[in-house]
Amino acid sequence: xxxxxxxxxxxxxxxxxxxxxxxxxxxxxxxxxxxxxxxxxxxxxxxxxxxxxxxxxxxxxxxxxxxxxxxxxxxxxxxxxxxxxxxxxxxxxxxxxxxxxxxxxxxxxxxxxxxxxxxxxxxxxxxxxxxxxxxxxxxxxxxxxxxxxxxxxxxxxxxxxxxxxxxxxxxxxxxxxxxxxxxxxxxxxxxxxxxxxxxxxxxxxxxxxxxxxxxxxxxxxxxxxxxxxxxxxxxxxxxxxxxxxxxxxxxxxxxxxxxxxxxxxxx
Numbered sequence: 440x441x442x443x444x445x446x447x448x449x450x451x452x453x454x455x456x457x458x459x460x461x462x463x464x465x466x467x468x469x470x471x472x473x474x475x476x477x478x479x480x481x482x483x484x485x486x487x488x489x490x491x492x493x494x495x496x497x498x499x500x501x502x503x504x505x506x507x508x509x510x511x512x513x514x515x516x517x518x519x520x521x522x523x524x525x526x527x528x529x530x531x532x533x534x535x536x537x538x539x540x541x542x543x544x545x546x547x548x549x550x551x552x553x554x555x556x557x558x559x560x561x562x563x564x565x566x567x568x569x570x571x572x573x574x575x576x577x578x579x580x581x582x583x584x585x586x587x588x589x590x591x592x593x594x595x596x597x598x599x600x601x602x603x604x605x606x607x608x609x610x611x612x613x614x615x616x617x618x619x620x621x622x623x624x625x626x627x628x629x630x631x632x633x634x635x636x637x638x639x640x641x642x643x644x645x646x647x648x649x650x651x652x653x654x655x656x657x658x659x660x661x662x663x664x665x666x667x668x669x670x671x672x673x674x675x676x677x678x679x680x681x682x683x684x685x686x687x688x689x690x691x692x693x694x695x696x697x698x699x700x701x702x703x704x705x706x
Contacts, residue, residue, distance in 0.1 A: 451637050451661060454493035462486035462660055465667040469598070470591045471542065472535045474577045477570050481531045488524050489660045493637075495520070496657065500638030509633060518631050521640040521656040522612055528659060529609045532602050538574075539591050542581065546588050555579055593672045600673070600681055601662045604654055607644050607685060619686055623647045648689050 466482035467473030473482075495517045502510050545551045558575035561568075581587045610618040611625035623646065631640040639657035643650050 451657060454490070454497055457490075457493065457664075459486050459490045461664045461667065462489050465663050465665075466531070468667060469535060469594045470587065471539050471577060472531075475570050475573055478531065478535060481527070485524070485528055485531060488520075488527070492517070492520060492524060492639075492656065493660075496638035496640075498638065499633050500635065503633065503635060503638075514633060517638075518629070518640050521631070522629065525605065525609060525656060525659065526613065528663075529602075529605050532598065532605065536595060536598070536602065539595055542578070542591060543588060545578075546581065546585065551578055551582050555582065596672050596675075596678060597666060597670070599678050601659065603682065603685060604644060604652065605659060607651075608642055608654060611642075611644075617646045620646070644685075646687070649687070651685060651687075 463483050463486035466485065467479050472478050495513070499509065499514060499517055502513070542551075545554050555575050555578035558571055558578070561571065607618040610616055611628045614621075615625045615628045617623040617625055626643070626645045626647070631642050633639075634641045634655045634657070637655065637657045639655040641653060641655045644652040644654060
């Protein structure tokens with residue numbers, strides 16, 4: 440694993456300054472996620488493993504500070520565990536986002552009552568299912584207070600960019616493809632460098648011709664924690680622009696090496 444020195448933005452906090460509950464609570468605060476006991480359990484699992492990984496990342500950073508080198512075995516294990524954590528966070532957020540989008544779709548089509556009734560019909564004493572029953576109660580709350588759907592929309596928007604980055608990286612790591620373009624081989628899937636500021640694994644988000652962004656495992660956990668304090672809701676236009684950027688093709692990039700065209704005629 441190589442090391443990376445670049446860092447933009449405020450300095451990240453030390454692991455000792457971060458409480459495990461911060462990540463857990465930020466995830467549970469997302470509308471619908473915290474209402475499901477089992478999604479909540481997964482949020483706790485993700486937070487616990489995050490704390491463990493931050494300690495390993497601190498050790499990776501210390502190896503470099505001590506002698507300019509790295510412990511290859513430690514770095515390989517850190518990279519392997521980081522990928523598994525990323526997969527777990529992706530699946531948790533994907534499950535929540537799909538459920539949230541379903542609720543918005545049922546609200547728009549007038550199907551919330553039918554869905555709630557169907558879930559309640561299955562909820563017999565002999566068929567205990569805490570997740571299903573909790574979801575039925577949430578739907579009843581939304582029927583009683585339709586304004587909750589605006590909060591769901593806002594949470595989907597607030598997590599959009601973070602999830603898009605995570606999804607892009609996950610496709611490269613798990614499927615060795617470029618997200619949204621299955622015929623394109625991912626560039627060096629699984630290859631990572633060590634971020635000198637946190638010791639976290641750093642990955643490139645790249646398509647077949649350009650590096651679109653660079654993320655670290657820690658940038659995802661910090662990004663989720665920030666949701667608890669930053670309530671900014673991006674506009675639909677800004678999110679559409681970001682999606683277009685992440686889906687760009689070679690023809691979308693100006694060819695700065697081409698010779699200039701003829702001068703514009705005088706007017």
